[in-house]
Amino acid sequence: DIVLTQSPALAVSLGQRATISCKTNQNVDYYGNSYMHWYQQKPGQQPKLLIYLASNLASGIPARFSGRGSGTDFTLTIDPVEADDTATYYCQQSRNLPWTFGGGTKLELK
Amino acid sequence: QVQLKESGPGLVQPSQTLSLTCTVSGLSLTSNSVSWIRQPPGKGLEWMGVIWSNGGTDYNSAIKSRLSISRDTSKSQVFLKMNSLQTEDTAMYFCAREGEAPFAYWGQGTLVTVSS
Numbered sequence: 001d002i003v004l005t006q007s008p009a010l011a012v013s014l015g016q017r018a019t020i021s022c023k024t025n026q027n028v029d030y031y032g033n034s035y036m037h038w039y040q041q042k043p044g045q046q047p048k049l050l051i052y053l054a055s056n057l058a059s060g061i062p063a064r065f066s067g068r069g070s071g072t073d074f075t076l077t078i079d080p081v082e083a084d085d086t087a088t089y090y091c092q093q094s095r096n097l098p099w100t101f102g103g104g105t106k107l108e109l110k
Numbered sequence: 111q112v113q114l115k116e117s118g119p120g121l122v123q124p125s126q127t128l129s130l131t132c133t134v135s136g137l138s139l140t141s142n143s144v145s146w147i148r149q150p151p152g153k154g155l156e157w158m159g160v161i162w163s164n165g166g167t168d169y170n171s172a173i174k175s176r177l178s179i180s181r182d183t184s185k186s187q188v189f190l191k192m193n194s195l196q197t198e199d200t201a202m203y204f205c206a207r208e209g210e211a212p213f214a215y216w217g218q219g220t221l222v223t224v225s226s
Contacts, residue, residue: 037211037212037213039213045218046204046216046217046218046219047155047204047213047216048216049209049210049211049213049214049215052210052211052214053210053211056210058210058211058214090154090155092155092211092212092213094211094212097168098157098168098170098171098172099145099157099160099212100157101154101155101156101157102154103154104154104155
């Protein structure tokens, strides 16, 4: 199985940049695509797709969110951070079955 | 507009079988895959299995022996059945439909508690 590793928590100030990392133990690239996706989950809600294929913004997601990376190293950036961005963020790979998630990074405000 | 809604019993007794339904609106089940994902209270997300647009299935090996996913395309419904439930199966259960990513659209989830 592909294992995804995220830091458990991150604290940033309003208006600053938040960078959330996700590292995998296997390459998730295939024929020019990186099969890495990012989701936001607020308490009591279902997850919401933010970024697909490493760097593509999902429909309706503000341009403050961006993703980059390839191979085994990926980042989700929020710039600038707003109060509504406090949530847990999950990376997820779809390169191989079983599809797997990172453990999640809880974003908090300083 | 794509919508998904999970339904099922909120409480299941240990060793019993869980049956959940995911009703999908806005798109045909024969166009994209639908997965089941669960989340124990306060913990992360676990992909359970998928039913592909052609009706084939794949399961997480950790629970494969206990899990079955099926569908009724005429009713736009996807079903989950998992047997031999234990307390560690207590979780929020989500269904999610493929789009730009495997889990582009999510249902609101249904909480299942395993307890006697």
